Amino acid sequence: xxxxxxxxxxxxxxxxxxxxxxxxxxxxxxxxxxxxxxxxxxxxxxxxxxxxxxxxxxxxxxxxxxxxxxxxxxxxxxxxxx
Numbered sequence: 482x483x484x485x486x487x488x489x490x491x492x493x494x495x496x497x498x499x500x501x502x503x504x505x506x507x508x509x510x511x512x513x514x515x516x517x518x519x520x521x522x523x524x525x526x527x528x529x530x531x532x533x534x535x536x537x538x539x540x541x542x543x544x545x546x547x548x549x550x551x552x553x554x555x556x557x558x559x560x561x562x563x
Contacts, residue, residue, distance in 0.1 A: 486530060486541075486549035489523045494554035496520050502548040510549070513539055520554050 497519045500507045514534050524531040530546035
């Protein structure tokens with residue numbers, strides 16, 4: 482199941498599936514390592530969305546986080562099945 486990064490909760494691990502929006506936004510996110518296939522750990526969602534990827538912590542405006550499509554990481558899926 483896919484959803485937007487903006488809709489995630491703190492503590493979740495997700496994998497980036499796609500990035501919507503203008504090419505400039507896609508390029509900007511790619512330049513900081515947010516690309517399809519990258520796993521993110523959500524630290525907080527308000528007032529901005531804070532995620533961690535490979536030891537790098539990034540703060541994203543909510544408008545930008547709304548353009549990032551994600552799905553649950555493998556370990557999240559396993560936990561849900563148990």
